[in-house]
Amino acid sequence: MDVLAPLGHFGSSTLGYLIPFLFVLTIVVFFHELGHFLVARWCGVRVKAFSIGFGPELIGFNDRRGTRWKISAIPLGGYVKFLGDEDAASTPSRATIDRMSEEDRKDTFFAKNVWQRAAIVAAGPIANFILAIVIFAGIFTVYGREVTSARVDQIVSGGAAEAAGFKVGDLVLSIDGSPISSFNDLQRIVSASADETLSIRVERDGGEVTLQATPQRREVTDRFGNVHKIGQLGLSRSASGGDVKLERFSPPEAIWQGAKETWFIVERTFDYIGGIFTGRESTEELGGPIRVAQVSGQVATLGVVALINLAAILSVSIGLLNLFPVPMLDGGHLLFYFFEIVRGRPLSERAQDIGFRIGLAAVLMLMIFTTWNDIIHLSSL
Structure with missing residues (x-):
């Protein structure tokens, strides 16, 4: 209980x-x-229905091509039903298709x-x-994007960064060959790389140094009380005026940044799945509708923009x-x-x-x- x-x-x-x-x-x-x-x-496929949700229809209308647009009672998904489909899963109704005229049959998905x-x-x-x-x-x-440079301001004693030889003032340039343009880039890679050795190139005193660091897996609690297991190096960013700025993008630049953001999510998803099969990651992070509902409610408290980002x-x-x-x-x-x-x-x-x-x-x-x-x-x- x-x-x-x-x-x-x-x-x-x-x-x-x-x-x-x-x-x-x-x-x-x-x-x-x-x-x-x-x-x-x-x-050229004739669409019979476009539904948000499953089950009994709550409200709907027909467009000029005969498609029924509707909202259904169970709001956990949706479907498009084509001519000749037996159900919402687009299973073909052979009996229905066989009874059709040649003209109608040409408009089915299966033709x-x-x-x-x-x-x-x-x-x-x-x-x-x-x-x-x-x-x-x-x-x-x-809204633009606030960017903090990947410059090291503090190093936690006994952490992975100290063991790797990081020094205050180091500016991280790349991790495993991937360019780092902000502290957020650094956090994203490190948090998803617990117990993996990373090759990190930093700028130090006008020169460049390559360090080998292995993020330690730590439990962290977010502002909503959710516990996550992520990789940490044990360093903090610089908050001085010269290291924090607001970046604004033109529409073409923003689309490119949006594509990069989308690809990052795809890439990290595959990394996580691969980690499950190799034993590096736990299946505890896998969530279903209840978790999504919970996160949606939590994120909604941060505002509409955060919810749309979700x-x-x-x-x-x-x-x-x-x-x-x-x-x-x-x-x-x-x-x-x-x-x-x-x-x-x-x-x-x-x-x-x-x-x-x-x-x-x-x-x-x-x-x-x-x-x-x-x-x-x-x-x-």
Whole structure:
């Protein structure tokens, strides 16, 4: 019972978590499905429904092409339903398709060639990446970005930085060959590199020195009381006027910075997943809807800009997750289309059905695991 007790607190602040969570999730889901929708229309596929959420319809309308746009009762995702689909998962209804006229059959998703089908499926995750880039670019253009140089101001006694030979006044230039332009760049790489030896090039007394440092894994508590295990060198940045500035970007520069920010999230996600398989990272950080709802509520207290920034991060994560080659996800469909291109014909219906059953089991197990992680996480607060 002790493990479930924190859910009482979660329930008592439902609105504080739920409204920001639904705001963020709706933005991400809408653009994901919009990607599928726009490319499907471009390829000549007739779209029967565009839904935010699942289950019974709450409100909706029909556009001039006959697509039903609606908001449904269960707001945990969404779907685009094409002509000939049996359900929201785009399973083909063979009986329905067989009864169609030749003219109508041409407008179904399954009548399109493999390249068109692949483009429609890939458009959802791609839309998520584009959304993230646009959000980041908008924030960088309107608000700019405060940048603190990666100059060392203090060194913690007994920390990894002291052991590596860092000195006050050192300016970090690169880590493992990656340029460092701010202390934030330094923190990002170091926090994700616990127990890994890094080659760090610094500027010192007009020259350059290369140091070997291994960030120590530490538990840190953020402003909301959440505990994270990250790598730390044991040094702090300089806060003098010359080392802190506000950078503003033109729209083209902001788009480039937004793309770099998006790629950083992708890169670090793969690093984390790789770390799980090698034993460097723990699965405790994997979270599900409850954790996302909690974080959304916490971030909402920092303002609308912080919440929209979270939407961009979540958009990248959902786009990337959907590209994993697991049947039931967009990446699983793309995997089937790859085999179809190589073989010159689709996989048999039986093979696809087995694949979808395995994919469904994998997705359900992941959902159960992350939900259990969420409950354990709440119990520790």
